[in-house]
Amino acid sequence: MAKELILLDEWLSMFGMRARIALAEKEIEYEYREEDLDNKSQMLLQMNPIHKKIPVLIHNGKPIAESIIIVEYIDEVWKDKAPFLPSDPYQKAQARFWADFVNKKIGDVGGRIWAGKREEIEVAKKELVENLKELEKVLGEKAYFGGDTFGFVDIALIPFHSWFYTYETLGDFKVEIECPKLIAWAKRCNQRESVAKSVAHENEVYDFVLQYRKKLHLD
Structure with missing residues (x-):
């Protein structure tokens, strides 16, 4: 294979x-x-x-x-393993919607923090927190975004947790204070072997961003 x-x-x-x-x-x-x-x-x-x-x-x-x-x-x-997307058409559409939301509202906004000029960070930080709170509402009291099963939206979002430390350090805020349920979810996801072995460490990300910002004279 x-x-x-x-x-x-x-x-x-x-x-x-x-x-x-x-x-x-x-x-x-x-x-x-x-x-x-x-x-x-x-x-x-x-x-x-x-x-x-x-x-x-x-x-x-x-x-x-x-x-x-x-x-x-x-x-x-690879259909022989547990599916990422639900079979119900409406639930499937919702999962796709929120994965797209992650791309546009977490990925794009997060990029304005780690790769943005200092004066842009404060605005982007506020947007990011608002968007994370929207995701926390969707998560609610569930273990994962799809319920009891790790799935599509979880896979879309959990890699960004590796970047949270960088966002927080540059923006001077704490995601856990703003979105405690989301951080509890992230810790749950990171206990999965598939996640633990596939994501970069937050310090690796931060070191890369520091070098990137220094190179482009962003600070």
């Missing part, structure tokens, strides 16, 4: 972490190839010529790009 399945990825990428978690949940063997995003491989450029970004899952020579699409592809192809 490793020869048939290749993941082009970058270890600190929250989007790449999604693909790794999904593959681990389904217990799928694959070949991992770390990309240097400052010197992208020919394979990456050939397999994702439109966006030229990671992650890219290559299955039997055919590329699948965009992390949420990759997670859904894995779910559809």
Whole structure:
């Protein structure tokens, strides 16, 4: 299977972490190839010529790009393991909606914190907290976003927990104070082997961001 399945990825990428978690949940063997995003491989450029970004899952020579699409592809192809998406059409649509919300309201806003100028951080921080509170409402008292089962929205969101420390340090706030149920959920997710072995450590992320910001003179 490793020869048939290749993941082009970058270890600190929250989007790449999604693909790794999904593959681990389904217990799928694959070949991992770390990309240097400052010197992208020919394979990456050939397999994702439109966006030229990671992650890219290559299955039997055919590329699948965009992390949420990759997670859904894995779910559809490897059906012998527990599904990520619910079977009910409405619940499935809701899961897709909230995964898209994570991309736009957590990913994009978080990017304005870690890669933004100092004066942009305060505004982005407030937006991020508001958006996390919306997700906490959706989570409610459930163990996972889908109920008792770890699934699609959990996979979409949990990689960002590795970046929370960086957001908090740059923005001078604490997610746990604002969204305690969300942090309890994150701790639950991180106890899963599939998550624990697939996500970057918060200190690795922070060190990378410090170097990035120093390089671009953002502070």
